[in-house]
Amino acid sequence: MPDTTADRPELRQAVDVLAGRFPGAVLSSAVEKEELAIRLRKEDLAAVLSFLKDELGFNALDDIIVLDNIRSSGDGGKRFTVLYQIYQFPGFVRLRLAVDVGENEALDSAVPVYRSADWAEREAFDMFGVRFEGHPGLRRIYMPDEFEGHPLRKDFPLGGRDGGA
Amino acid sequence: MALREIDLNMGPQHPSTHGVLRLKLAVDNEVVLRVVPVIGYLHRGMEKLWENLTYTQVVPLTDRLDYIAALSNNLGYVLAVEKLAGIEVPRRARYIRIVLAELQRLASHLAGLGFMANDIGAMSVLLYGFEAREGVLDIFEEYCGARLTVHGIRIGGVPHDLDGALVARIRMVIDGIPKRLAEIRTLLDENRIWKGRTVGVGVIGAGDAVDYGLTGPSLRASGVPWDIRKDIPYSSYDEFDFDVPLGRNGDVYDRYFIRLEEITQSIRIVRQALDGLPAGEISAKVPRVLKVPPGEVFHTIEAPKGVLGFYVKSNGTDKPERVKMKSPSFINLQSLEHMCKGNLFSDVVGILGSLDIVLGEIDK
């Protein structure tokens, strides 16, 4: 199957440039299943995203994915891991950034950099309770406004708190 | 004339909202100022449900996401799982998947064009489109028993083979589609009323389109040549010869035209796949209880509505740890406000139709 994104020299270069430009930001990077994933320090997220977009040409954001780590022990003990799938067009290169954030912490919003992050961050807030600072209007998107709880957390029951309808 | 702002609520029950979508419009007399979509009326908690099911059990539920193009959701998910589990799909199965996926693209575009035309007022096009679609749905029913929520692509391959009779039926159906397209084009292409309501309406430029994360035919209508089938091919698409139609102005008319052209290209791909169908197995050997070693993968395909992505994380058991779907309509809908600003509020319906969104996919 063609295109193994990790074979791209641009990607290896991106990691080196990032590590050089933001010392200490890149906690780890790995290539698995032909995909490059970079673990970032939470505080550097906004700067790294702007850098990737403006200078390395990663002009679009595919998705923001949140993982609930309550059952697994690793990841530095933080409750959530937020993944940012970004891509570069043309060039067709994909990259995954991972940031760990605790339950009562907030992440910098990606909306100033990528407009398509707007609803994705609202979904992350609605389903998991992750807060984003600087978002133009962080509120629930799927559940009704008066709903209590965050459904996709591992400790929220499938049928709902009141036993389902 | 002084600004006179009126708040208008459209939906969640409305004949033209393609499902349960609520739009809060702010209009100045008739010109649209703001559009705020409110979604979630069809949120069924699919991602949570998937964490409680096995990998194989998730596949039929993916049909219910983009229900107008069910096979593409199946394909997107199984390709992600196969990449994660390291399952190699035989070549014959890949060709059959392409036949099914392109037939599904055809059916989806016919329905999308029908809905768009019906919203603007051309009801005959809806009936023509659905009649043409019935031929394709008959094939799906003959193939695996269901018309709409098909579940015709499984992990490892496909469930049934295409025998000679079915191949002949498929050829007969796709030979009849160009005539239907010609009828639709005669009605709409040079129609003064249609052009008046679609040309120059709901324009989005190439730069804005990429910035908003727009994908699929709506992006290509603005002139941006991003098609995953060409750029990051999957399932043997690189062995096929087809064009990717591009628009110029990024208005409603271009989005309509692109879909017509894509139907023609899909017919071309199906013919090539049927002509060159290789011999072999139709499915890899997949264990009854599929346990996937720990890992994560993000895989995308070009679904009829845009770029559909699945992120799958496994923890070594037979149930996934997390499955997240990147829904094209979810992101495409965010650009609705940009397209509607400055247009009349009666154009909102046409612009929404040209975006071709599906609420099942948006709300998951």
Add this chain to the structure above:
Amino acid sequence: MTESLEKAPFLLARADTFITWAQKNSLWPFGSGLACCAIEMIATAAARYDIARFGMELFRASPRQADLFIVAGTVTNKMAPVIRRLWDQMPDPKWALAMGNCAIGGGPFPTYSVLQGVDKVIPVDVYVAGCPPTPQGLIHGLMTLQEKIARSHPTREILDPDARHNR
């Protein structure tokens, strides 16, 4: 006048037959197309399965102009009050048809946000099973509804308004 009419059951039966004949052959559906079943509902109304032969091709967008509420698709907890309000806005006589497994009992979604059956918010007359039901299945459901209407007694409801609730 009412008593003399009640003493003439033959006339009432004749009136019943006429009224129900008119009602069942001109049902105007209010298509509440929520999810996948809506597409099959539209396919039923399209050229091949042609619901117009039953007099039902006039899908109304406004509940105030319709008499058959077809709930096609999953009803979520967020949508349930809306469904109830739409049902209340429909004038009598009205009927409801639950199309698809989601409307009947939540379908394949036993989750936190899905109402496990639309009959928890509105009274349903006919249930059409399937995921989604084929157009033939929906037409069978509509014909069943027509038989149910044929068996009803509208004159009794005209003469005694409380009888409406014991239909």
